[in-house]
Amino acid sequence: MIHPVDMALAAVMVLVCGGLSVWLSLRLHGALAVAALRMIVQLVLVGLILRFLMGEEAGWLTLPVMLVMLAAATREVGARQSRRLRGIWHIGIAFLSIGASALPVALAGLFVVTRGLDLTDARHVVPLLGIILGSTMNTASIALNHLCGAVYRDRLVIETRLALGQTRRQALADLQRQAVHAGMIPVLNQMAGAGLITLPGIMSGQVLAGMDPLHAAGYQILLMLLLATAGVAGAVLAVRLTLGRLMDARDRLQIDRLH
Amino acid sequence: MARLEVTRVGNGIVPPISFTLQGGEILCLSGPSGSGKSQLLRMLADLIPHDGQMTLDGCSSEAMPPHDWRRHVGFLSAETAWWADTVRDHMPPDAETRFDDLGLPLRLLDSDPALASTGERQRLALLRMGPPPIMLLDEPTSALDPGATRLVEAYLHRLRDEGTGILVVSHDAAQRARLATRQMELGA
Known part of the structure; x- marks a missing residue:
């Protein structure tokens, strides 16, 4: 299991990339933020659904x-x-x-x-x-x-x-x-x-x-x-x-x- | 000699038309732009849906596999299209013996069709047809200078004498007079 602190560390690295995008006017930070948040929500949901499906009844x-x-x-x-x-x-x-x-x-x-x-x-x-x-x-x-x-x-x-x-x-x-x-x-x-x-x-x-x-x-x-x-x-x-x-x-x- | 009988062939745009094309004759088709000459030729080659009946030597187009019909009733579009790397890859085996008749240099055979001029491609496309017993030609000299036009006309006369039945769309009244055994006008 990955510890939330480790996850936060990975997120900080993406935030740094976002900062770089702002600094260099790459206009990437918006898309990067949306994609990252979407990915996190989707995967957490899938994880929850899978865990539910693997239950005895489901x-x-x-x-x-x-x-x-x-x-x-x-x-x-x-x-x-x-x-x-x-x-x-x-x-x-x-x-x-x-x-x-x-x-x-x-x-x-x-x-x-x-x-x-x-x-x-x-x-x-x-x-x-x-x-x-x-x-x-x-x-x-x-x-x-x-x-x-x-x-x-x-x-x-x-x-x-x-x-x-x-x-x-x-x-x-x-x-x-x-x-x-x-x-x-x-x-x-x-x-x-x-x-x-x-x-x-x-x-x-x-x-x-x-x-x-x-x-x-x-x-x-x-x-x-x-x-x-x-x-x-x-x-x-x-x-x-x-x-x-x-x-x-x-x-x-x-x-x-x-x- | 082949005999193409066309009975009330048409679609929503081209009104039904009936005629016979006999081997050994050149039928010239004219009519204003948009009267459906190219569409009619495509219908005769069974390349687009149509009403009516077509028979070749008494055999209905529907009784023949479509590719077999088109091998006998060949269609040459006004615009040529090429797909293989060299001209030779598109040609029937004996086509090169006719290059000279149409004023085409043999070096074209191994070159990329895209490198030939528009007029050369138009003549190459004519040779690519074979020729089949019935030929449907949509403005086959539209991109040619007068000299090359005369060569194509002489070639068509020779095919006619050999028994091919040819239907030619032409906007040029003088050319129709030189070529035609019979004439027909669409949208008149």
């Missing part, structure tokens, strides 16, 4: 909590897109692609870690799902942002390729590949840099909490593999479903379905 609440997490992740995927599918399609596709990739992978992770599939086991389910959902949300969001922008920009290229008799698969192959690649960059960077450039968060936390570094590394490896799997699945699903919506049954680009 295990059944884990499932609704999972759904709330999935809904929040779905909303976030659409939140920062410069272009996206019109109507409820982008929400539906985000929900389906994140849900269908993150949930099974989180369940697989749960099974590996606990040798069981107890969905009321909040101690394992919530953190596992949280980290996998967060990463998959990121991957799908970047892939979709890349895809929708590229389809709009390259609509004449797509039409030209179709006009030359290419199949839908041929005409869209480059866009699909580039979008999935773009989405996977954060996860690939994280894997490539793990241990060399940064000590990943989970591992650092566990080592700081006193776990044997090799055990901590094992957990981190497992997680990275789960994140990569969910990321690829989420990005591929999101991209393919979106492209499916953007083409009609006669392989015609329906650009008015984007906005």
Whole structure:
């Protein structure tokens, strides 16, 4: 347990950064203060909720909590897109692609870690799902942002390729590949840099909490593999479903379905 | 020779139109800007939704896979688009034998399409089509000087003589007179 005095010491360091921002006119102190306070409130709340969920009586609440997490992740995927599918399609596709990739992978992770599939086991389910959902949300969001922008920009290229008799698969192959690649960059960077450039968060936390570094590394490896799997699945699903919506049954680009 | 039959093809903007395009003829299409000439060509290539019926040698467009229809009924947009690194990557295997016909230097083959001039790209796009049995060309000489325009017209005459059916949109009455076997006007 970290002592409140230690926590205050860390807070003082952030305050010093705020002071530096005022001194150098960086205009960072406001955003830094809001982000820090928000982070503290959110994490304390999550800690309290998790502690409650881990109680004997509250295990059944884990499932609704999972759904709330999935809904929040779905909303976030659409939140920062410069272009996206019109109507409820982008929400539906985000929900389906994140849900269908993150949930099974989180369940697989749960099974590996606990040798069981107890969905009321909040101690394992919530953190596992949280980290996998967060990463998959990121991957799908970047892939979709890349895809929708590229389809709009390259609509004449797509039409030209179709006009030359290419199949839908041929005409869209480059866009699909580039979008999935773009989405996977954060996860690939994280894997490539793990241990060399940064000590990943989970591992650092566990080592700081006193776990044997090799055990901590094992957990981190497992997680990275789960994140990569969910990321690829989420990005591929999101991209393919979106492209499916953007083409009609006669392989015609329906650009008015984007906005 | 191919035969394209168009029966009441149109959409909300372009009123229904019916005509036949036979292999070995050049049908010139004219009409004021905004009358829907480019849209009509896109409908004929089944690139945008439309009403009505189209058949190629008696076979309905809906009975053919869309890519197969477009391989037979090829469309060239007024604006060209390129995606691969070199011109060669876009071209069908025998296209280079026709470079000279259109006054294009062979060195273009291994260069980036973005480095070619607008007029060169327009002629390259024409060669990229193949040619298919039916060609739908949207102002194929709009970016060309008179010399290059004549080369393209001679090329189209040769394709016509070889049995290709060609539908050309052109705003230039003199060009229509030089090219056309028949003429048609939209929005008249």
